[in-house]
Amino acid sequence: MKAKLASLLLAATLVVPSLAQARETLIMTCYGGAYQSFFESEIIPEFSKKYDCDIKLAIGLAKDWLAEMRASGKDNAPYDVVMMNEIWANQMRLEGYFAPLDEGKIPYMKDAFVVFKDKSGANSGIIGVIQPAGIAYLTDKVSNPPKSWKDLWKPEYKNKLGLYTVTNSMGGEFLLTVGDVWFGDQKQTSKSIDKIRELKPFKLSEFSGDMEKQLTLGEVEIGVLDTPAIARLKKAGVNIGWSEPAEHMIMFEQVFSVHTGSKHKDLAQAWINYLLSPEIQTKFVRRFYTTPCTQGVEVPDDLKEYIPVGPDGVSRIKVFDWEFFNANKSRIIREWNQKIAR
Amino acid sequence: MARVILDSLKKTYGGNLILNNISTVIENGELVSLLGPSGCGKTTTLRCIAGFEIPDSGTITIGDTDITTMLPEQRDIGMVFQNYALFPHMTVFDNVAFGLRMRKVSREEISQRVHHIMKVVGLEGYDARYPRMLSGGQQQRVAIARALVIRPRLLLLDEPLANLDAKLREEMRFYLKKLQREVGITMIYVTHDQSEALVLSDRIIVMFNGRIHQCAAPEELYRHPATLSVANFIGLINPFDARFRGLENGCALAEASCGVLRCENFISEQFKDMAPGTPVKVGIRPESLTISSYSPEKLPGLNIIGGTVQEKVYIGNMFDYRVATPGGEVVRVQASPSVDIPMGNACWISAASVDTLLLPLE
Amino acid sequence: MAVTKAQQAGSRLLLFLPAALWIMIFFVLPYTFLGYVSFKPTSSSSAYLPGFTLDNYVFNLTDSFFWVILAETLLEGVATVLICLLFSYPLAYRLARSRSRHRSLLYMVVISPLLVGVVIRCYGWMVLLADKGLINDLLLKTGIIDAPLPLMYNMFGVMVGLVQVYMPYMVISLTGAIQRINPELEYTARSLGASRFTAFRKITLPMSLPGIMSGSILVFVLTISSYAIPLLLGGNKTLTTPLLIVQTALDAFDWPGGASMAVIMFVIVVTLLSLYIKVLMHAMRGMK
Numbered sequence: 001m002k003a004k005l006a007s008l009l010l011a012a013t014l015v016v017p018s019l020a021q022a023r024e025t026l027i028m029t030c031y032g033g034a035y036q037s038f039f040e041s042e043i044i045p046e047f048s049k050k051y052d053c054d055i056k057l058a059i060g061l062a063k064d065w066l067a068e069m070r071a072s073g074k075d076n077a078p079y080d081v082v083m084m085n086e087i088w089a090n091q092m093r094l095e096g097y098f099a100p101l102d103e104g105k106i107p108y109m110k111d112a113f114v115v116f117k118d119k120s121g122a123n124s125g126i127i128g129v130i131q132p133a134g135i136a137y138l139t140d141k142v143s144n145p146p147k148s149w150k151d152l153w154k155p156e157y158k159n160k161l162g163l164y165t166v167t168n169s170m171g172g173e174f175l176l177t178v179g180d181v182w183f184g185d186q187k188q189t190s191k192s193i194d195k196i197r198e199l200k201p202f203k204l205s206e207f208s209g210d211m212e213k214q215l216t217l218g219e220v221e222i223g224v225l226d227t228p229a230i231a232r233l234k235k236a237g238v239n240i241g242w243s244e245p246a247e248h249m250i251m252f253e254q255v256f257s258v259h260t261g262s263k264h265k266d267l268a269q270a271w272i273n274y275l276l277s278p279e280i281q282t283k284f285v286r287r288f289y290t291t292p293c294t295q296g297v298e299v300p301d302d303l304k305e306y307i308p309v310g311p312d313g314v315s316r317i318k319v320f321d322w323e324f325f326n327a328n329k330s331r332i333i334r335e336w337n338q339k340i341a342r
Numbered sequence: 343m344a345r346v347i348l349d350s351l352k353k354t355y356g357g358n359l360i361l362n363n364i365s366t367v368i369e370n371g372e373l374v375s376l377l378g379p380s381g382c383g384k385t386t387t388l389r390c391i392a393g394f395e396i397p398d399s400g401t402i403t404i405g406d407t408d409i410t411t412m413l414p415e416q417r418d419i420g421m422v423f424q425n426y427a428l429f430p431h432m433t434v435f436d437n438v439a440f441g442l443r444m445r446k447v448s449r450e451e452i453s454q455r456v457h458h459i460m461k462v463v464g465l466e467g468y469d470a471r472y473p474r475m476l477s478g479g480q481q482q483r484v485a486i487a488r489a490l491v492i493r494p495r496l497l498l499l500d501e502p503l504a505n506l507d508a509k510l511r512e513e514m515r516f517y518l519k520k521l522q523r524e525v526g527i528t529m530i531y532v533t534h535d536q537s538e539a540l541v542l543s544d545r546i547i548v549m550f551n552g553r554i555h556q557c558a559a560p561e562e563l564y565r566h567p568a569t570l571s572v573a574n575f576i577g578l579i580n581p582f583d584a585r586f587r588g589l590e591n592g593c594a595l596a597e598a599s600c601g602v603l604r605c606e607n608f609i610s611e612q613f614k615d616m617a618p619g620t621p622v623k624v625g626i627r628p629e630s631l632t633i634s635s636y637s638p639e640k641l642p643g644l645n646i647i648g649g650t651v652q653e654k655v656y657i658g659n660m661f662d663y664r665v666a667t668p669g670g671e672v673v674r675v676q677a678s679p680s681v682d683i684p685m686g687n688a689c690w691i692s693a694a695s696v697d698t699l700l701l702p703l704e
Numbered sequence: 705m706a707v708t709k710a711q712q713a714g715s716r717l718l719l720f721l722p723a724a725l726w727i728m729i730f731f732v733l734p735y736t737f738l739g740y741v742s743f744k745p746t747s748s749s750s751a752y753l754p755g756f757t758l759d760n761y762v763f764n765l766t767d768s769f770f771w772v773i774l775a776e777t778l779l780e781g782v783a784t785v786l787i788c789l790l791f792s793y794p795l796a797y798r799l800a801r802s803r804s805r806h807r808s809l810l811y812m813v814v815i816s817p818l819l820v821g822v823v824i825r826c827y828g829w830m831v832l833l834a835d836k837g838l839i840n841d842l843l844l845k846t847g848i849i850d851a852p853l854p855l856m857y858n859m860f861g862v863m864v865g866l867v868q869v870y871m872p873y874m875v876i877s878l879t880g881a882i883q884r885i886n887p888e889l890e891y892t893a894r895s896l897g898a899s900r901f902t903a904f905r906k907i908t909l910p911m912s913l914p915g916i917m918s919g920s921i922l923v924f925v926l927t928i929s930s931y932a933i934p935l936l937l938g939g940n941k942t943l944t945t946p947l948l949i950v951q952t953a954l955d956a957f958d959w960p961g962g963a964s965m966a967v968i969m970f971v972i973v974v975t976l977l978s979l980y981i982k983v984l985m986h987a988m989r990g991m992k
Binding site for chain 3: 063070091165203204206217329330337
């Protein structure tokens with residue numbers, strides 16, 4: 001009810017300017033803060049000029065976008081281009097909210113390292129931003145840093161750990177990782193939760209910003225963070241180190257998709273293609289210290305110090321079975337609550 | 343039972359002297375009023391006796407005990423407030439029984455004593471009611487019963503009748519007086535209502551600005567006020583500025599603008615050492631003055647002042663005249679309606695020297 | 705011009721209209737919707753499915769974990785109320801009886817915490833209570849302790865936040881109630897032989913019950929529905945029913961499940977509060 005009203009209002013704001021200016025407008029989901037200002041000041045103006053269109057950002061978080069999309073239905077697109085983590089995008093793709101992507105309209109798709117297919121086998125999601133994640137530690141406190149996920153269980157790291165709560169995407173990745181590295185099966189979530197319980201006591205973060213804060217304050221000495229965050233903290237003077245876990249890395253990623261109900265699919269694909277272009281990818285790398293997502297984009301030499309994982313490292317990042325995770329999410333959260341969050 | 347002695351009580355609040363050397367003695371079984379306008383220190387005196395305030399200096403004794411700094415709950419003093427201060431969340435019985443329970447009196451005795459005192463105040467059968475279900479007069483009687491049932495050494499009443507309507511107030515005055523005689527308890531009664539004080543009290547202590555001006559029986563206070571303030575507060579007075587001339591066979595002479603006035607109503611102690619020429623006040627009550635359209639015979643015991651009728655009001659049983667004297671004073675005269683002098687006419691007013699007060703400047 | 709009775713009634717109705725509308729739109733409608741959703745079958749791909757089911761209620765009502773969390777949440781509410789009462793009463797008493805000209809200043813100091821947002825205050829507490837925070841730092845440096853005390857990310861930290869954030873409501877309620885008590889009542893009790901403490905226990909305390917009632921209900925309701933404080937100061941380690949509801953509805957995308965939890969909590973809280981009010985009303989029966 002409320003969502004419908006909201007989408008009506010949204011539709012109204014869409015229709016009115018397009019009538020007045022007779023130019024296309026794309027709406028894309030986006031996070032507030034650094035992402036928003038980066039898109040608005042460094043990416044959108046050029047594209048908008050070239051294609052004579054407007055790009056509007058729907059600022060929020062995946063939870064809000066999912067609720068909005070589900071409430072609006074597949075045929076009414078509150079957003080034309082959807083940017084979100086794969087943990088969420090996977091769900092929407094399975095439910096048929098994302099349109100097939102045309103390689104003819106997105107020439108750079110063939111260069112992309114990770115492309116997701118929908119049930120019919122059509123390409124429908126491309127990773128456009130990669131932030132590889134591994135083990136973060138305070139260099140002045142931890143002289144012998146963990147080298148693998150399994151190392152975290154070593155007695156010497158007891159009382160030093162910070163983890164994510166399971167409702168966070170990084171927390172989900174960690175849970176599946178534990179299944180993979182200890183039991184050879186991501187789906188062993190019960191065993192994994194018991195295994196994580198062995199790590200107690202540890203501090204729990206709700207999101208990576210909280211993890212960064214806890215490391216900075218020295219509340220925890222070992223945690224899980226992405227390399228861009230490490231780069232930022234290093235630049236800010238925090239004595240922080242990062243190791244790539246021997247088994248595999250995990251990541252924060254942004255998957256770009258086009259909404260099935262979008263009325264501007266061509267423009268939407270042109271926009272995604274533009275985002276995958278070496279020029280924009282390099283902008284991302286320079287601005288956020290992310291790892292390039294397409295072939296042919298290299299890490300500039302002056303940034304190698306801050307970007308330990310180059311394009312060749314992307315293959316060492318694990319992609320998880322989110323379909324399984326999402327289908328079992330209620331059960332997993334309940335079990336987590338009972339065993340960990342108490 | 344015992345007498346209460348206040349000795350040189352002083353109390354200041356934020357630099358203001360609220361009690362300035364309060365000393366007095368209240369005899370056993372007496373009903374004494376503290377009378378004065380609001381802010382005169384009467385309530386503070388009461389609170390010092392009750393123990394809610396501690397005087398800065400001076401002592402309070404009851405019998406042989408110095409209670410100046412004793413806790414209120416140890417003093418055995420009953421207290422009745424203007425707005426009754428009944429405990430609204432307790433029944434009448436529980437209100438009255440409160441003090442006995444504090445004294446760990448046995449259940450049977452509590453019941454017996456409460457019922458007895460309820461009979462005394464005429465409120466039998468009201469046990470189970472809550473205060474808000476009673477009238478103002480009934481509430482006040484509960485408050486009195488509650489204070490009396492503990493058989494205090496002393497009962498303090500702070501304007502206890504001020505919240506009642508005029509008719510009930512009058513009834514309660516006589517009721518209180520009767521009750522006091524029956525119970526035989528010493529009472530200190532704070533009021534700003536002079537007629538209440540006059541009706542009730544054995545003696546009245548009149549206070550102004552933290553000082554006791556006079557302490558005397560009601561009639562004495564009216565007839566021989568010690569200061570102009572007292573004279574003004576209890577009844578009406580016409581003040582005349584004058585200079586003291588001297589004493590002459592028990593009669594004082596004072597020179598006012600209207601001539602030399604002979605005063606026989608004064609407290610000789612106040613004047614026995616006074617130097618001639620000292621400024622004083624001469625006071626004559628309006629009802630002591632006689633007005634006539636001719637000059638009365640000049641007798642030695644009569645002060646006569648000439649003037650003009652400036653205003654005349656008929657107030658039922660008398661005329662209320664305002665007479666202007668050549669000295670510029672306006673004198674109020676209350677005279678019987680048989681004498682009717684038109685406004686603007688010359689007149690003579692006279693008062694017997696025994697009714698002419700000589701008062702010191704304050 | 706004559707005003708008819710109907711016109712009068714009409715204008716009186718008009719006065720109620722804004723409040724009635726407000727309550728309709730922001731209270732009755734959402735709650736009705738919440739109740740409606742709670743009887744719908746769950747779906748992972750849409751907010752809920754059509755149809756009617758009691759499954760959500762059966763599931764939660766038979767789930768011991770849900771009951772444990774609810775019981776803990778309510779206990780946390782009771783504990784917060786008691787601590788707030790204990791801390792607020794002396795303060796409220798001073799404030800109510802103060803004749804100082806700094807009284808309004810004191811009042812401002814008491815309610816000043818309300819001028820800063822809850823989240824910001826929580827971050828303030830985090831700076832103080834963290835393992836490397838000011839308090840632990842000071843205690844470690846002075847050698848009073850040799851390992852940091854767990855002051856945060858547990859029930860203690862949450863309670864500290866709850867008490868600090870909600871205490872002003874208690875102080876304001878109590879101050880109002882105590883101000884309405886005639887100070888002469890206490891004097892009378894003293895003159896009748898009650899000690900200062902007894903006079904307080906027998907007179908002031910029972911007479912301030914209306915303030916205790918409104919203050920405790922306010923703090924209780926605010927505490928058990930509090931979200932930001934247990935989230936931030938509990939460090940995802942203390943679960944309360946509101947956190948569980950949000951998690952169920954948003955993280956697990958189970959609207960009907962979350963809605964049924966909210967309805968169960970609502971019913972239980974309303975029942976408990978009406979019992980509480982009834983008991984206190986009985987205790988206050990003599991008062992106006």
